[in-house]
Amino acid sequence: MKALIDPNNALSRGLAEIRTEYQVPAGFPADVLAAAEAAARRAPTEHRDRTAWPFVTLDPASSTDLDQAFTIDREGADLLLHYAIADVAWFVDDGGAIDGEAWRRGATLYLPDGRAGLYPPVLAEGAASLLPAGPRPAIIFTVRVAPDGGVRLDGAERAIIRSTAKLAYDSVKDSDLPPGFAELADRIAAAEDRRGASRVDPPEQEVDAVEGGGYALAFRPRLASEDRNAALSLATNLAIADALQAHHTGLFRVMAPPDEHAVQRLRHTAKAFGLIWPANETLAQYQLGLDAADPKQAAFMLAIRRAGAGASYVPFREGVVPWHAAMAATYAHATAPLRRLADRYVVRATLAIANGRPVPEVVTAAFSQLPGVMARADTLGGQVDRAVIDLAEAVMLQNCVGRGFPAIVTDVDDRGVRMQLRDLPVVARVAAQGVEPGDALQVVVSAVDPAHRMVSFQRAG
Known part of the structure; x- marks a missing residue:
């Protein structure tokens, strides 16, 4: 999984074998690299100048493929989130070499020793990434966030932005962030509670050396800055999903809740960790009180994430409300186009409807094809994640035979x-x-x- 960290290279040989077994791409074909080099030099011509807006990014310190930048304004009681998303479509021609390779991959694969990107680094970590090195083309979604946490898409435009700072989760200070950042996150969290959302964000897993030899799996609790940053993406994705559904188009992320059998299994898992889950509390109610700083509760949060049937993608269907049980809402993926193929098309559709234009036919056609492509990418990512965890567990327990x-x-x-x-x-x-x-x-x-x-x-x- 992308969150598994291996600072001491305990897993190097096994990771190389996983890459071979699952045919994880080691690079890009020559024609794709050549097309990406040419695309990286493409000058934006359809973008408004928003370089004076004080955008910042907030990510892990080592990240270079930056999908999102943001700034926040206040209008009366509402907060206006200006969420800039990498304009990947500006660099990728429909049917071209880069596009074809992206459709073959579907998503970026993450392993502890590096990623296999969806797009070549010259784009994903260069010209298309919202780094502070210079102006970048982006799509700015303006999301109105009401005092009760309700969200609405107010507009979308192609724009040139300039990030003023590359902020990191583990070192950011409140004074570095736009005013209203924490308040906006609190509004979104309150709205989730009212909806009965059951989204959980487990802490990251790490492989740590232990005294005397061997290794152990440990948890790195999520930081408040991560949770607040996630609220910005959530607000944007919810607003976009509502707009797409209202315009009878789009691609949505859906997920059924854990069934009764899975919930009962989770109760036994909680018991295994010595956690007290009152019989009269539902899973959604109980998990609201979980503390990721406690290793046992963190492990249980991972168990919850694995308990469901999994999420999938569906295109708009007349008369059907797409539903994501964990979000307790209609939900879309639009905020990570450098890492997920589907997001590029959701972004394009949203840009069109927000400006009164028809959704391009190539985008509408893609919505019916993407569920299968993304399912294969999700399956491969899950297989790689599981193999990495199995490897980490074997490394952790290799000196424990007989224990x-x-x-x-x-x-x-x-x-x-x-x-x-x-x-x-x-x-x-x-x-x-x-x-x-x-x-x-x-x-x-x-x-x-x-x-x-x-x-x-x-x-x-």
Whole structure:
């Protein structure tokens, strides 16, 4: 997963094997690189000059593929979020070499030792990235945020912007940010609570060296700056989704809630971590009180994210309201076009409808084709994520053969018993008879093979 960090290169060999196994691209074809070099020199001609607006970016310190920049104004009781999104479509011709390669990839793949980008670095980390090195073409979405957190798209335009600062999550100060930043995030969070949204943002996982040798999975809790920044993207995506739905077009991100069986399994997982989940609280109610700074609660947040059937994309369908259960709203992806193919087309459609123009036919046609492409990209990303986590768990436990761990049964199915270790963020299977979900187990690590990303357990006694 993109959040897994490996500062000591404990996973290098295994990561190389994962890249080979899943055919992670190592670079770009020559014709794509040549087209990208030419596109990077393309001068904007359809953009208004907004270089005087005080845009900033806020990302991990090491990020160079910057999709978003923002500034905030106040109009009466409302806040106006001016959210600038990288104008990728300005550099990518429909049907050209860059476009074709992007359709083959679908999304950027992230591994601890680097990413396989959707677009060549000369664009994704250069001409199209909203870096403060100089003026950049962008699409500015203006989102009106009411005092109750309600959002509405007020406008969209192509513009030239100049980011005044590349801010980092771990070092940003309130004085660095536009006035109203925290207030806007609070409004969006309050609106989520009222809607009953069940979105969770687990902390990042890291692979840390431990004293005496070996490695351990650890959690890096999310920072307040990250959560507030995410609220800006959320507000924009919600406003865009509503606008697209109202104009009978678009591509939407949808997700069903965890079913009853998954929720029951989560209750057993909570028990495994020693968490108290009152019987009269729903999952949505309970997770609002989770604290990502607590390792056990952080691990449970990851379990919640993995419990659902997963999100997918659907095009507009007459008479159907697309719904994202975690957001408790109609939702779209528009704010990461450097990293997701679908966003480029959602941005183009929104720009058209906001200015009274018809959505380009090539965009409408793409909306029916993108769900399959993005599903394949999501599947590949999930497989790579799972392989990386399996590798990390094997590295973490390679010196633990014969060691016992307390666990709790979270599920019993036709493949056997699934358990959650009580003291580590590890879910695994073990052969055990006569147990039910919620039962406590003592298990022993029986074999570990980092080369094959495998850890085996057996029931103690």
